[in-house]
Amino acid sequence: MDKCLFCKIIKKEINAKIIYEDDMTMCILDINPVSDAHCIVMPKKHFEYFSNCDDDYLSAVAKTTKKIANVINSSSLGNDGINYLVNEKANANQEIMHLHMHIIPKFKKEEGFHVSVKRNNKKTIDETYEVLVHQLFSN
Numbered sequence: 001m002d003k004c005l006f007c008k009i010i011k012k013e014i015n016a017k018i019i020y021e022d023d024m025t026m027c028i029l030d031i032n033p034v035s036d037a038h039c040i041v042m043p044k045k046h047f048e049y050f051s052n053c054d055d056d057y058l059s060a061v062a063k064t065t066k067k068i069a070n071v072i073n074s075s076s077l078g079n080d081g082i083n084y085l086v087n088e089k090a091n092a093n094q095e096i097m098h099l100h101m102h103i104i105p106k107f108k109k110e111e112g113f114h115v116s117v118k119r120n121n122k123k124t125i126d127e128t129y130e131v132l133v134h135q136l137f138s139n
């Protein structure tokens, strides 16, 4: 994708703090970190979303995420926990439309990344269950 920021980083047309790359993935430091060592792992092929990413690339992203998480956890940074985050579509706060996994180390429970919930359930759990199981088995 010509205009994709992450594709330009992958092609080294734009500088980034690349901390790891292999044939299928790249990991960079987030330019606007929520905490120290906030990283982004992305597939080297352009996929907009988690849900339409090729399975091999998705698996590679997961493996790289685990590898970097273990590097962070064994480093001298001193985190105690990590949040892993993938946003899908602008409505869910995806800003760059190239699938990416955030690795956000947690240092103190009350600092860094937080999940805020405004419940908007319209269906009961039984109704939702029926919708999803029907969809799963109708394909």
Ligand SMILES: [Zn+2]
Binding pocket: 001, 004, 005, 006, 007, 008, 045, 046, 047, 097, 098
């Ligand atoms: Zn891209």
